[in-house]
Amino acid sequence: MRKLHAVLTSLLLISGSALAQIHDNQKGEVDVYFVRHGQTIFNQYDRVQGWSDTPLTTEGTEVARAFGVGSRAIDFTQYYSSDLGRQRETLALIMQAHHSKQMPTELEDLREVFFGGFEGLSNETMNSAAGQALGFHTHDEMTLLRQQGKMPLTQLADAIHKADEKQDAETALQVRNRMQRALHYMVANALVHHDRNILAVSSGMSIGIMISDMTDSPLKNKGMGNAAVVKIEYRDGQYNVKNIGDMHFVNDGMKVIKNDRQ
Known part of the structure; x- marks a missing residue:
């Protein structure tokens, strides 16, 4: 227990960037699979959903179950989510x-971005306001850049913060720091307990912002599908981002479920 406390204490002193090495280059190998939650009612209605929460749709439960079936070959020894219902339900x-009969761990740091006064409104309303804050004349300009992966999620989050009349929406730095803090915690815990594969259910934009300074891939700025994966490999003090937005576990699981029903 003292060893875990020492490792976690050292991690709290690390800068916000996950590119920083873990204290004393902690030896070990850990794979963390970050999974976006299944589709929710607000997703279906195209509503802003950060810390506000709605349950999974039928499609959302199916895709979450498909991910589970498609990833059975991986021996996950620790499971994490935030305290948001859609993440809990997916997990x-x-x-x-x-x-698995393990007890999952909840970390508030794994929540989606808090969108302040835009929570519950249409995504078009929020994106239009953010686009204006960035100097775009039409909503379509920013949408096109996002589809092309040319709109950094960090820039978008800061524009939403700027456009929020309540000034409560989180900044990109706030989101990145808390998400990377959760990553550091999970890895430190895994190193102490010699765990290799970790599963963490979170949300699309927060995951994208988490890896914003960890990879140069333009995929980090594209939207993630429901139950899509970002894999982060930890090797002796270094992080490496893999498979951004990977849907193959869901696709494999869907095939298995379909065959079982026939």
């Missing part, structure tokens, strides 16, 4: 597919 379905 429960995945663990059910893995026949």
Whole structure:
């Protein structure tokens, strides 16, 4: 226990960037699979959903279950989510597919971005306001850049913060720091307990902002599908981002489920 406390204490002193090495180059290998939650009612209605929360749709439960089935070959020894219901629900379905009876851990740091006064409004309303803050004349300009992966999520988050009349929306730095803090914690815990594969259910924009300074891939700025994965490999003090927006676990799981029903 003292060893874990010492490692975690050292991690709290690390800068906000996950590119920084873990204190004393902690030896070990850990793979962290960040999964976006399944589709929710607000997703379906194209509403802003940060810290506000709605349950999974039927499609959302199916895709979460498919991820669980498609990833059974991976021996996850630790499971994490935030305290948001959609993340909890997604994680429960995945663990059910893995026949896991472990107790999952909740970390508030894994929440989606808090969008302040835009919470619950249409995404078009928020994006239009953010676009104006960035100097765009039409909503389509920013949408096109996002589709092309040319609109940094950090820039978008800061524009939303600027456009929020309540001034409560999180900045990109706030989101990145807390998400990377969660990453550091999970890795430190895994190193102490000799865990290799970790599953963390979070949300699309917060995951993208987390890896904003960890990779040069333009995929980090594109939207993630529901139950898509970003894999982060930890090797002796270094992080490496892999498979951004990977849907192959879901696709494989869908095939298995379809065959089982026939």
